[in-house]
Amino acid sequence: MKVSNADRVMFPEVGVTKGQVVSYYENAAGLMADFVVGRPLTLQRFPKGIAEKGFMQKNVAEHYPASIERYEVPKNEGGTTTYPVVRDVNDIAYLANQGTITFHVWLSTVEQPLKPDYLVLDLDPPEGSAEIVRAVALETRTVLDSFGVESIPVATGSKGFHVWIPLAGKPDFEQVSKASQALAGIVALKIPDLATLEFLKKERKGRVFVDWLRNHPGSTVAAPFSLRPRPRASLAMPITWDELGSTAPDAWTIGNVEDRLSDLPRWPKPVVLPIDHIVKTAEAAGV
DNA sequence: GTCGGGC
DNA sequence: GCCCGACAACGCGGA
DNA sequence: TCCGCG
Ligand SMILES: [Mn+2]
Ligand SMILES: [Mn+2]
Numbered sequence: 001m002k003v004s005n006a007d008r009v010m011f012p013e014v015g016v017t018k019g020q021v022v023s024y025y026e027n028a029a030g031l032m033a034d035f036v037v038g039r040p041l042t043l044q045r046f047p048k049g050i051a052e053k054g055f056m057q058k059n060v061a062e063h064y065p066a067s068i069e070r071y072e073v074p075k076n077e078g079g080t081t082t083y084p085v086v087r088d089v090n091d092i093a094y095l096a097n098q099g100t101i102t103f104h105v106w107l108s109t110v111e112q113p114l115k116p117d118y119l120v121l122d123l124d125p126p127e128g129s130a131e132i133v134r135a136v137a138l139e140t141r142t143v144l145d146s147f148g149v150e151s152i153p154v155a156t157g158s159k160g161f162h163v164w165i166p167l168a169g170k171p172d173f174e175q176v177s178k179a180s181q182a183l184a185g186i187v188a189l190k191i192p193d194l195a196t197l198e199f200l201k202k203e204r205k206g207r208v209f210v211d212w213l214r215n216h217p218g219s220t221v222a223a224p225f226s227l228r229p230r231p232r233a234s235l236a237m238p239i240t241w242d243e244l245g246s247t248a249p250d251a252w253t254i255g256n257v258e259d260r261l262s263d264l265p266r267w268p269k270p271v272v273l274p275i276d277h278i279v280k281t282a283e284a285a286g287v
Numbered sequence: 288g289t290c291g292g293g294c
Numbered sequence: 295g296c297c298c299g300a301c302a303a304c305g306c307g308g309a
Numbered sequence: 310t311c312c313g314c315g
Binding site for chain 1 (some may be wrong): 313
């Protein structure tokens with residue numbers, strides 16, 4: 001892949017260049033395929049580096065190659081959004097050369113846009129607290145285990161963790177969203193001093209927001225292995241539950257990730273969510 | 288990063 | 295040919 | 310309708 005302005009410093013604090021960013025994405029592209037290929041993308045771009053203002057981009061630029069699919073979605077109030085959809089993983093590096101730092105992805109593919117193949121619980125901590133968000137993650141795992149649902153945490157590269165659950169059985173967003181809200185509610189009920197479903201930051205009062213709202217049609221999550229626009233060039237890295245206690249949310253960076261890419265945790269097998277059981281359990285508990 | 292207009 | 299400015303999201307829900 | 314939020 002030819003890189004334009006390869007020596008441009010994208011992460012000034014650690015001196016990471018655009019050439020290094022594109023090279024990283026070339027190495028990670030195969031691993032990202034499951035989370036990127038076939039899914040409408042929202043690109044978070046920083047063409048002049050993360051010290052300058054970046055922007056979110058949903059609409060595909062006209063000059064992007066034909067190998068990047070166009071996917072039209074009607075907007076709420078007229079008009080359409082035309083998303084880029086990658087089919088060939090080599091196009092991930094192309095988009096990195098366009099200044100993309102973070103790839104935000106749908107939890108469904110264009111083949112079945114209303115049927116997510118992942119559920120993600122997004123744990124958003126207040127400023128600072130690494131220990132609290134770990135405790136919430138572990139409780140989330142315990143709750144999922146109690147329903148026989150296997151999950152894997154992702155250190156987001158930013159402040160929190162994501163908990164990913166691969167889904168079988170093609171449930172629709174309506175069901176998955178209900179289940180995710182119920183799961184988040186159960187977690188918050190079990191550890192009310194640490195976790196909350198409060199959307200407004202000022203109502204969270206030092207607690208972790210168990211963000212279940214990612215599980216909606218058209219909502220996005222930072223894809224595993226995506227870089228984040230953070231000073232140390234940290235990235236979203238799947239980890240084992242055993243690693244959670246010793247892994248900071250931004251532990252993995254473009255500078256220390258190389259060996260990790262060939263020594264990754266096992267990804268869980270998709271499970272059929274026991275949606276009714278989860279929802280009824282939550283109701284009985286008073287969520 | 289790319290494009291298009293002005294000089 | 296060079297330089298510069300414009301442009302690059304959107305949905306949801308609660309106040 | 311505006312605002313907070315991701
Ligand atoms: Mn988050
Ligand atoms: Mn969130």
